Amino acid sequence: MESSRKARRRERWIEVGLAASGYLSVVVTVAIVAVLAYETVQFFRLPLHAADPRLLSARPDLQRLVEARPDLVGNPWRLVREFFTETTWSPLFSTKRFGVLPLLAGTILTSTIALAVAVPLGLLAATYLSEFAAEGLRARVKPALELLAGVPTIVYGYFALTFVTPLLQDYVFGQALAGQNALSAGLVMGIMILPLVSSLSEDVMRAVPADLRQGAYALGATRMEVALRVVLPAALSGIAAACVLALSRAVGETMIVALAAGQTPNWTWNPLETVETVTAFIVQVSLGDTPYGSVEYRTLFAVGMLLFVMTLGMNVVSVRVVQRFRERYL
Amino acid sequence: MTVRSVADAGWRERLARRERAGAVFVATCQVATLVGLVFLGILLVDVARDGAPYLRPELVTNFPSRFPHRAGYASALVGTVCVAAIMALVAFPLGVLAAVYLEEYARPGRLTRLLEVNVANLAAVPSVLYGLLGLGLFVEGLRMGKSLLAGALTLALLVLPLTILTAREALRAVPFSMREAAYALGASRWEVVRHHVLPYAAPGILTGIILALSRAVGETAPLIMLGALQYVPFLPRSVWDYFTVLPIQIFNYVSLPNPEFHRLAAAGILLLLAVLLGLNATAIWLRNRSRIRW
Numbered sequence: 001m002e003s004s005r006k007a008r009r010r011e012r013w014i015e016v017g018l019a020a021s022g023y024l025s026v027v028v029t030v031a032i033v034a035v036l037a038y039e040t041v042q043f044f045r046l047p048l049h050a051a052d053p054r055l056l057s058a059r060p061d062l063q064r065l066v067e068a069r070p071d072l073v074g075n076p077w078r079l080v081r082e083f084f085t086e087t088t089w090s091p092l093f094s095t096k097r098f099g100v101l102p103l104l105a106g107t108i109l110t111s112t113i114a115l116a117v118a119v120p121l122g123l124l125a126a127t128y129l130s131e132f133a134a135e136g137l138r139a140r141v142k143p144a145l146e147l148l149a150g151v152p153t154i155v156y157g158y159f160a161l162t163f164v165t166p167l168l169q170d171y172v173f174g175q176a177l178a179g180q181n182a183l184s185a186g187l188v189m190g191i192m193i194l195p196l197v198s199s200l201s202e203d204v205m206r207a208v209p210a211d212l213r214q215g216a217y218a219l220g221a222t223r224m225e226v227a228l229r230v231v232l233p234a235a236l237s238g239i240a241a242a243c244v245l246a247l248s249r250a251v252g253e254t255m256i257v258a259l260a261a262g263q264t265p266n267w268t269w270n271p272l273e274t275v276e277t278v279t280a281f282i283v284q285v286s287l288g289d290t291p292y293g294s295v296e297y298r299t300l301f302a303v304g305m306l307l308f309v310m311t312l313g314m315n316v317v318s319v320r321v322v323q324r325f326r327e328r329y330l
Numbered sequence: 331m332t333v334r335s336v337a338d339a340g341w342r343e344r345l346a347r348r349e350r351a352g353a354v355f356v357a358t359c360q361v362a363t364l365v366g367l368v369f370l371g372i373l374l375v376d377v378a379r380d381g382a383p384y385l386r387p388e389l390v391t392n393f394p395s396r397f398p399h400r401a402g403y404a405s406a407l408v409g410t411v412c413v414a415a416i417m418a419l420v421a422f423p424l425g426v427l428a429a430v431y432l433e434e435y436a437r438p439g440r441l442t443r444l445l446e447v448n449v450a451n452l453a454a455v456p457s458v459l460y461g462l463l464g465l466g467l468f469v470e471g472l473r474m475g476k477s478l479l480a481g482a483l484t485l486a487l488l489v490l491p492l493t494i495l496t497a498r499e500a501l502r503a504v505p506f507s508m509r510e511a512a513y514a515l516g517a518s519r520w521e522v523v524r525h526h527v528l529p530y531a532a533p534g535i536l537t538g539i540i541l542a543l544s545r546a547v548g549e550t551a552p553l554i555m556l557g558a559l560q561y562v563p564f565l566p567r568s569v570w571d572y573f574t575v576l577p578i579q580i581f582n583y584v585s586l587p588n589p590e591f592h593r594l595a596a597a598g599i600l601l602l603l604a605v606l607l608g609l610n611a612t613a614i615w616l617r618n619r620s621r622i623r624w
Contacts, residue, residue, distance in 0.1 A: 007518065011518050011519060011520055014520045015435055018427050018428075018430055018431035018435055019431055019435070019436075021425075021427040021428040024424060024490070025428060025449050025452055025490060025491060026444075026448055028452060028463075028487050028490065029448055029452055031463060032455065032459065032460075032463045035463055036459070036466075038466075120362070121362045121365055121366065124358060124359045124361075124363070125359065125363040125366065127359050128356070128360055128362070129363065132356050132359060133363075141363060145363070145366050145367065147370060148370055150544065150606070150610070151370075151373075151548075151603075152547075152548030152549070152550065152577055152606070153548070153550065154548070154577045155377065155602070155603070157581075157584065158599060159373050159376065162380070162584075162592055162596075163372075163373075163376050191366060191369050194365075194366050198363075222345075222349060222351075222352045223352055223356075224348075224351060224356070225352075227355075228355075248454060251456070252457070252458065254456070254457070254458045254550070254551035255550050255551055255577075255581065258551075259581070279456065279458050279551070282458050282461070282462070282551075282555075283551065286461070286465075286554045286555040292470045300462065300465075301462060304458075304459055304462045307456060307458070307459060308455070308456075308459055311455065311456055312451065312455075315450075315451055315454045316451075319450070
């Protein structure tokens with residue numbers, strides 16, 4: 001009797017320990033949100049800090065801010081408005097402008113180019129592997145394509161900077177293409193997220209019930225017609241989810257854009273120019289000396305928060321889409 | 331309304347056209363599939379050609395230097411091994427235990443659903459944000475400074491969701507009859523997990539762990555925030571030391587204008603790819619050696 005009670009107590013403790021490690025992931029999420037939110041609020045409170053003479057005397061970074069932007073002092077809402085609506089981003093320079101739109105534009109531009117590469121190529125590859133390729137070929141090609149996702153991003157960055165850009169300069173654009181530009185970074189990033197699109201889409205297309213295909217064949221459709229007009233529409237929501245996931249990966253990708261797209265904020269939609277993305281800015285600030293709590297340190301977290309909200313939004317959307325898809329087909 | 335016969339000449343012509351369109355479509359699909367593979371091939375050849383002249387023993391025995399012919403990856407290589415080892419000690423036990431909880435213990439319900447969604451979302455958070463978390467939490471919050479330990483813990487948080495996801499897959503693959511048989515013989519829940527489920531899921535769990543490890547070894551962005559030190563001419567002696575890792579050292583060399591350093595970076599990439607290839611080959615070997623068909 002005694003031993004069984006002891007055993008039961010032991011089981012209980014084990015379960016508690018396991019649950020604790022299970023809930024650790026929630027703690028991590030809370031920590032991420034808390035750190036980002038706290039520092040972001042501190043960023044938008046900078047104008048208030050700058051208005052406090054005691055803080056000001058001890059903080060050279062705040063003094064520089066006051067000197068460059070006397071209009072911001074004591075006026076946090078002006079900073080909020082500037083952050084979301086203005087088109088100059090220069091917190092590291094003496095002008096201290098905080099309009100985040102150029103970084104956002106850089107992120108959108110490079111990610112759009114990446115999607116323009118990855119979605120058509122990925123869908124065609126998925127269609128081929130799921131509908132046309134022999135089983136043996138598929139079993140070999142699919143993992144080979146997935147290798148692309150396993151290559152460290154620093155390697156892609158190196159390749160974009162030292163191979164793709166010079167190649168495009170020599171044969172296509174000449175000197176119109178900057179040494180660091182959105183185009184090469186986007187192209188290489190597109191190849192990086194290609195397996196995400198192709199593998200996920202292929203999974204979804206293979207999950208389309210065979211009855212649908214056979215029905216279409218019975219009506220006299222060719223293989224292409226079955227692939228394009230039956231399988232593709234049936235798998236569309238899963239494919240959409242894969243594309244959103246790929247976009248979120250592109251938006252959060254850091255090393256390729258930091259190396260190949262550049263580290264100069266640029267309010268432009270021209271893919272041949274140097275642009276800076278949200279992630280590249282985070283790298284740029286981290287490379288320099290940023291004392292804890294300084295103006296530069298806080299901009300890091302403000303743009304980090306922006307990135308977090310964007311990628312989280314996309315993931316939530318893709319999960320929603322997948323759920324709807326599951327209800328219908330499985 | 332007219333009914334056309336199947337033998338109608340126009341129909342035959344249209345069918346031939348449809349078949350031709352199909353052939354063109356398949357060819358397009360094949361080309362699209364090839365693009366990714368060809369790209370990978372060109373990338374590997376390019377990196378190998380760039381890095382070949384620097385593939386010599388000094389590459390792994392020398393410390394970083396202002397002179398490319400004297401520079402090497404000694405501190406980065408040792409840093410990578412140390413960071414990966416500490417990270418593995420922290421992340422993998424926690425990740426596997428969390429997976430056991432979710433798969434074997436947690437009762438289905440709102441709370442469990444929330445946990446699952448949370449892990450899935452964490453796995454999709456951009457790695458650079460884990461760097462910010464590490465900077466805010468470990469470096470500044472817990473006053474660890476830009477140390478080896480802070481870097482390893484940050485990477486541990488980064489690979490935790492990935493470990494949980496793959497370990498759960500492995501646990502789920504163990505058939506339910508295994509558990510029922512053990513319960514029938516009077517085993518307790520933990521005994522079932524410890525003596526039956528975990529051993530059978532071990533190869534799958536190990537494969538996932540190695541994949542997570544190779545992800546961490548190739549990760550650059552989060553560590554830039556924690557070990558941005560450009561120049562580390564010593565081996566780490568304690569977990570509180572400054573450190574550097576292979577991808578960061580590569581990044582430093584690529585950022586320098588001198589093209590000789592680009593070649594040195596390419597040689598470092600070859601080193602990194604060799605490490606990753608070794609890890610992945612181990613994973614594949616493990617998977618093949620112990621594949622059980624139920």
